[in-house]
Amino acid sequence: xxxxxxxxxxxxxxxxxxxxxxxxxxxxxxxxxxxxxxxxxxxxxxxxxxxxxxxxxxxxxxxxxxxxxxxxxxxxxxxxxxxxxxxxxxxxxxxxxxxxxxxxxxxxxxxxx
Amino acid sequence: xxxxxxxxxxxxxxxxxxxxxxxxxxxxxxxxxxxxxxxxxxxxxxxxxxxxxxxxxxxxxxxxxxxxxxxxxxxxxxxxxxxxxxxxxxxxxxxxxxxxxxxxxxxxxxxxxxxx
Numbered sequence: 001x002x003x004x005x006x007x008x009x010x011x012x013x014x015x016x017x018x019x020x021x022x023x024x025x026x027x028x029x030x031x032x033x034x035x036x037x038x039x040x041x042x043x044x045x046x047x048x049x050x051x052x053x054x055x056x057x058x059x060x061x062x063x064x065x066x067x068x069x070x071x072x073x074x075x076x077x078x079x080x081x082x083x084x085x086x087x088x089x090x091x092x093x094x095x096x097x098x099x100x101x102x103x104x105x106x107x108x109x110x111x112x113x
Numbered sequence: 114x115x116x117x118x119x120x121x122x123x124x125x126x127x128x129x130x131x132x133x134x135x136x137x138x139x140x141x142x143x144x145x146x147x148x149x150x151x152x153x154x155x156x157x158x159x160x161x162x163x164x165x166x167x168x169x170x171x172x173x174x175x176x177x178x179x180x181x182x183x184x185x186x187x188x189x190x191x192x193x194x195x196x197x198x199x200x201x202x203x204x205x206x207x208x209x210x211x212x213x214x215x216x217x218x219x220x221x222x223x224x225x226x227x228x229x
Contacts, residue, residue, distance in 0.1 A: 031215040032215060045217070101147055102204075
């Protein structure tokens with residue numbers, strides 16, 4: 001199993017550009033999440049999904065869209081990139097059940113200039 | 114603690130020492146807690162977890178202690194090795210009904226440096 005795969009690993013965008021960060025998991029996990037990590041801070045939840053077709057906002061959702069058409073994939077879309085979105089983005093998947101750990105991808109480092 | 118800022122708490126130890134990393138959480142309704150290890154340029158990796166109906170759990174070289182009275186979590190690493198050098202993140206689950214739903218709330222992390 002590859003686990004959680006994120007692409008790309010690095011990306012530079014110009015202000016106003018849009019792009020999609022890809023996340024795929026091959027563990028058949030029901031729950032998936034997107035977090036961002038900024039220097040000196042822990043991970044903050046952007047959006048999450050409890051199953052295909054179901055998404056909801058986390059702590060910092062503004063400027064981001066998500067969709068979950070399949071169990072495996074959970075892409076994160078930046079609609080109009082801003083310098084404040086410069087960050088490292090992590091995708092996580094979690095098996096259904098009570099109190100189960102999250103499995104993280106390797107991250108996408110995004111710079112918006 | 115849970116303070117937000119640009120400077121992470123740091124802990125420096127000698128190889129072979131025991132390390133204790135602390136974390137204060139904010140939500141008394143949280144019922145599940147996880148410690149993650151994050152190496153430079155990588156995603157967080159699971160170390161150990163504990164449920165709110167326990168106050169101690171042991172793994173291989175690691176022990177997590179939970180004090181719900183003061184909302185405090187600690188990670189103890191025995192015989193610390195240079196390979197343990199990383200950022201350690203604590204996370205709490207605030208999912209409804211005890212199910213994670215992927216909604217973890219993270220502390221800012223602690224940098225552990227182990228000197229040979």
